[in-house]
Amino acid sequence: MRPTMDAPPPLETVLAVAHVVSIPLVTRFRGVTHREAVLLRGPAGWSEFSPFLEYDDAEAATWLAAALDDGWHDSEAPVLRESIPVNATLPAVAPDAIAGILARYGACRTVKIKVAEAGQTLADDVERVRETRIMLGAAGRIRLDANGGWNLDEAEHALRALEQFDLEYVEQPCASVEELAELRRRVHRLGIPIAADESVRKAEDPLAVARAGAADLLVIKAAPLGGIDRALAIVAEAGLPAVVSSALDTSVGLSMGARLAARLPALEYDCGLGTGALLADDVAVERVAPVDGAIDIGRVDIDEDALRRLAAPGPRAAWWRARLERCHALLGTDPV
Numbered sequence: 394m395r396p397t398m399d400a401p402p403p404l405e406t407v408l409a410v411a412h413v414v415s416i417p418l419v420t421r422f423r424g425v426t427h428r429e430a431v432l433l434r435g436p437a438g439w440s441e442f443s444p445f446l447e448y449d450d451a452e453a454a455t456w457l458a459a460a461l462d463d464g465w466h467d468s469e470a471p472v473l474r475e476s477i478p479v480n481a482t483l484p485a486v487a488p489d490a491i492a493g494i495l496a497r498y499g500a501c502r503t504v505k506i507k508v509a510e511a512g513q514t515l516a517d518d519v520e521r522v523r524e525t526r527i528m529l530g531a532a533g534r535i536r537l538d539a540n541g542g543w544n545l546d547e548a549e550h551a552l553r554a555l556e557q558f559d560l561e562y563v564e565q566p567c568a569s570v571e572e573l574a575e576l577r578r579r580v581h582r583l584g585i586p587i588a589a590d591e592s593v594r595k596a597e598d599p600l601a602v603a604r605a606g607a608a609d610l611l612v613i614k615a616a617p618l619g620g621i622d623r624a625l626a627i628v629a630e631a632g633l634p635a636v637v638s639s640a641l642d643t644s645v646g647l648s649m650g651a652r653l654a655a656r657l658p659a660l661e662y663d664c665g666l667g668t669g670a671l672l673a674d675d676v677a678v679e680r681v682a683p684v685d686g687a688i689d690i691g692r693v694d695i696d697e698d699a700l701r702r703l704a705a706p707g708p709r710a711a712w713w714r715a716r717l718e719r720c721h722a723l724l725g726t727d728p729v
């Protein structure tokens with residue numbers, strides 16, 4: 394997808410308000426132990442630029458468009474709710490680690506469990522889901538996220554093994570839109586809805602999955618979709634229910650997600666914006682973390698001491714500033 398910024402603030406302005414931070418995680422997630430992010434003190438509020446390290450500049454530029462949009466303007470879409478119910482997110486950990494991680498989220502009624510992790514087996518997934526179901530009780534909601542890790546047959550087999558745990562939905566069970574569409578036909582009888590995540594946020598065309606009838610709902614993230622208004626437009630065009638989720642953001646990025654969720658016309662599912670609980674430290678004066686299963690939608694204030702304490706080491710800060718500069722050069726040059 395291409396970034397869309399009519400008139401991005403000049404590079405010098407952006408670099409002058411940029412702070413690069415490195416935040417320790419409570420547990421390994423996506424193979425990393427620290428989350429690096431650039432925080433921008435924009436005129437409308439703090440915003441976050443934190444594309445994952447392996448993304449190329451074209452993909453990362455859309456995240457920059459979102460950060461500049463969020464730091465430089467407020468969305469004019471109406472705010473429809475003040476508090477956003479969230480799920481706990483459980484990485485692909487061993488059963489004995491589950492209770493400790495879930496405890497960090499407080500009272501969330503919904504848990505999203507990572508499955509299909511490289512190097513693990515279906516038996517690992519079954520045990521993780523079984524243990525979580527026991528802890529949550531029958532009233533809790535369990536959804537899975539495979540991050541595209543199964544092929545079609547593996548996904549079908551896994552869902553048949555896991556359906557006994559009463560699943561709310563499965564997110565990105567397979568990598569491609571074609572596989573999702575076929576899987577959706579194959580498991581229709583099981584009644585497990587299929588959600589698209591990477592097929593929306595990493596796709597050249599975020600609407601292709603909806604057009605192909607390949608998903609029952611969309612997982613949307615403000616940063617990779619180019620910001621709050623862009624994400625709202627995609628949901629409106631897709632005509633499918635949506636769940637707002639984080640990209641393991643700091644409180645600043647989580648706040649953008651919450652302000653997107655606050656503006657969705659319908660919000661039937663708990664949002665994946667509880668991941669502040671996976672950060673061992675944070676930059677916000679008041680963290681965006683679930684209280685009684687929900688987060689607030691305000692902008693966050695930054696703690697200057699935390700900015701200093703969590704400042705990324707010099708070479709990492711330089712790497713991020715160079716990345717920001719390259720991504721900035723890609724904005725506004727490639728009209729949609």
Ligand SMILES: O=C(O)CCC(=O)c1ccccc1C(=O)O
Pocket residue numbers: 423480481482505538540590638639640641664665666668
């Ligand atoms: O949706 C959630 O519960 C939390 C966010 C999450 O899972 C995530 C966080 C970082 C990168 C990718 C993902 C993902 O949804 O695949």
Ligand SMILES: [Mg+2]
Pocket residue numbers: 538540564565590591612
């Ligand atoms: Mg996902």
